[in-house]
Amino acid sequence: MRQASVVLDDVTLATVLRVYLEQNHAAIGELLHGYTIKSGMDFYVPVGNAIITICGQINAAQKVFDSIHVKNLISWNAMMAAYAQNGLGKKVIETFEDMLKTECKPDHISYISVLSGYSHMGLIVEGKHYFKSMTKFFGISPTNGHFVCIVDVLGRAGMLNEAKELINEIPFKLNATVWGALLGSCPIHHESHLAEIALKNLVELNPEDSGNYVLLANIYAESGEIEGFANMKKLMKVKGIRNSPGCSWIEVDNSVHVFTVDDTNHPQIKKIYIKLEEMMKKIEHTGRYISPISSPHRSQKYHSEKLAFAFGLLSLPSWMPLYVMKNLRVYHDCHSVIKLLSFITSRELIMRDGFRFHHFKDGVCSCKDYW
CATH class of the missing domain: 1.25.40.10 (Tetratricopeptide repeat domain)
Incomplete structure (x- = not known):
């Protein structure tokens, strides 16, 4: 539409924003958010509503909400x-x-x-x-x-x-x-x-x-x-019921990198496992991590969200928050690990699992361990 010089209106932007919400494309959603601000359409009610819904950063969502003069x-x-x-x-x-x-x-x-x-x-x-x-x-x-x-x-x-x-x-x-x-x-x-x-x-x-x-x-x-x-x-x-596989993904350099439990397919998987092991040792040294009770089901050591965050630590600059998406509810052990990961790295870690957003910072999660 832009290449054809068609003017985008508030309905168009609201629709496109909702599409990216459904597809969980956070980075592209943020780019569209930036476009709406530059074009002066962020205060339109349909656009503002869509941005609030798609925004993983609650402070940004609050600002958009406050900018809507006549809220419906x-x-x-x-x-x-x-x-x-x-x-x-x-x-x-x-x-x-x-x-x-x-x-x-x-x-x-x-x-x-x-x-x-x-x-x-x-x-x-x-x-x-x-x-x-x-x-x-x-x-x-x-x-x-x-x-x-x-x-x-x-x-x-x-x-x-x-x-x-x-x-x-x-x-x-x-x-x-x-x-x-x-x-x-x-x-x-x-x-x-x-x-x-x-x-x-x-x-x-x-x-x-x-x-x-x-x-x-x-x-x-x-x-x-x-x-x-x-x-x-x-x-x-x-x-004949098959388990829906859990997976997590992270966007790096405009590419989406998907991980599954015990993943072996990623081209940098050896470096990712080394990084994860390095982080786990530091987490254990804090004295705040309790290893899960061994159980007959698959090990939780290399769950997809842990691999995604390890890859993010390897690939993204230290000042940048890490944003990981997961299709299922996060496991308790993974939740504990990511909390402590935010503590030992002094980074903001954000995860959207199948139920809600989790914002990890300084060893604390926004859900207060109640999700």
Whole structure:
């Protein structure tokens, strides 16, 4: 369009930005963000909303949000969702309360961000209050999405039985995400019994999703229930279910470098493994790293996100933050390693996993280890 001298408008830019969001092309998204600023279109509501959604840097997203003079409901929802994805639950609530002071009324999407914010803060009483208030004050009936959030609030806090009772009381047909929220909380508390119940329901709703089987297998493995782990692997084999491979990728010199667990295909893989081993020794010397309990499943030593960050340390200048994308939820051990990696290297490390953004700096993650 530019080569044909066609003037790009706010609708065009908003559309293109959303495409790159869906494809997780962070660097190109940032270039487009720069173009919108130069062209003076960053304050247009559709463009601003798209930038807030795509932006992995929460401070930049906040600046764009502040620059929108007349914010619509999408603007407020986009900002709250950005805070929620970055684990800033308090900011979600502050933004929600600011929105209520305007003429803008919340919708069901607004409350999903609010409940998600409370989930990441572990505030059960407050989460329950807002869950009830959306119907009481705004006439918004809870949907599957809202029940997912409140089940997540209870599950993360260890109130798994109460979460299960709430699911039993839901007055309409559930979709897989509600049971997925319960299953997702089970590994945190090593609860294999409720995980089995959740998986049974998930299999009935979505029998081809390999992720559910793998999650339960990992719960067995991390709990030391070797027989349960073996039975789950056998069941997957009988049903012909294959595990979706985890992968991580990083952009270096305008090229995307993709890594899988125990990768051997990258042309610099030997240097990457040497760099990772070097970093792991430094991490262990901090005295803050606890090696994961050995389990019957694949070693976590060379998971894809660790390899991607090691390659980033080899390839990018020391002043530049490292930005890694992962298609699945980050493992606990990898999360611990990346936190300490940010400490020993004094670098900002950013990862967008299958659920949210993690900003690692000085040995601390923005999620406060609650994700």
